[in-house]
Ligand code: 13P
């Protein structure tokens with residue numbers, strides 16, 4: 550079967566079985582083409598809330614599939630590539646966070662959505678990269694314990710000097726690979742280009758950017774800008790998606806190393822086989838964990 554034939558079959562089966570396919574923007578082109586919705590973590594969460602199909606296939610990483618299950622327990626949620634996890638979501642465990650909460654009892658615990666459902670049960674509010682600034686601004690407390698990404702946290706903190714932040718060590722291994730030197734070099738090589746980065750990048754990289762935002766934010770910014778050249782500081786699939794969408798503009802990857810292997814684990818064949826019920830994992834969750842984790846996602850939706 551060719552890629553095009555497989556895509557045709559996927560579209561036919563998903564229509565016949567009334568299945569919703571969600572895809573994070575870091576997925577491969579051939580997956581984006583058969584998805585019902587493509588977006589950033591925030592957009593995926595909203596779609597999970599609003600779509601009424603009973604089965605959802607989440608092409609992304611585990612915490613994204615868990616988020617769908619937390620919001621919509623009545624849905625059957627399938628992760629087509631069960632090994633696709635976000636390493637950052639595993640960086641903090643319950644014991645460590647409990648110890649931090651005991652150390653900073655007056656702080657509101659803000660969890661990046663890239664966390665496990667279990668960890669969310671002891672956090673106060675979730676954020677995504679696109680809504681983090683808005684949400685933290687709206688929190689009725691000026692003491693914030695931001696976990697697990699210190700880079701996103703510092704980007705938010707810089708814009709909210711009235712609040713006091715505590716961070717933990719960690720971050721996204723993919724975005725942390727981008728070095729300040731690469732940003733300086735890329736800007737010199739492409740003096741007319743704007744540098745657009747994801748706030749998961751290290752602060753010294755983000756500081757050099759013309760715009761920092763979520764994956765959807767970066768794509769919208771580039772699409773709507775009058776400028777013709779852009780250096781993209783996020784997962785490199787965004788470079789090719791943008792080049793495909795805006796053929797009259799030029800896009801350069803800030804670093805060839807910015808590839809998230811976990812996001813690349815889902816193949817079109819995985820999607821096809823998962824639709825047929827042959828492979829993939831159905832997400833299950835302890836109801837107590839789900840209810841507690843949901844509080845923190847509900848708070849995110851309320852404050853954003
Ligand atoms: P957003 O798509 O929300 O910007 O997040 C990026 C990311 O790394 C997802 O894991």
Ligand code: SF4
Nearest residue numbers: 635636637721723809
């Ligand atoms: Fe996790 Fe980073 Fe990959 Fe996103 S890009 S899934 S934060 S490792």
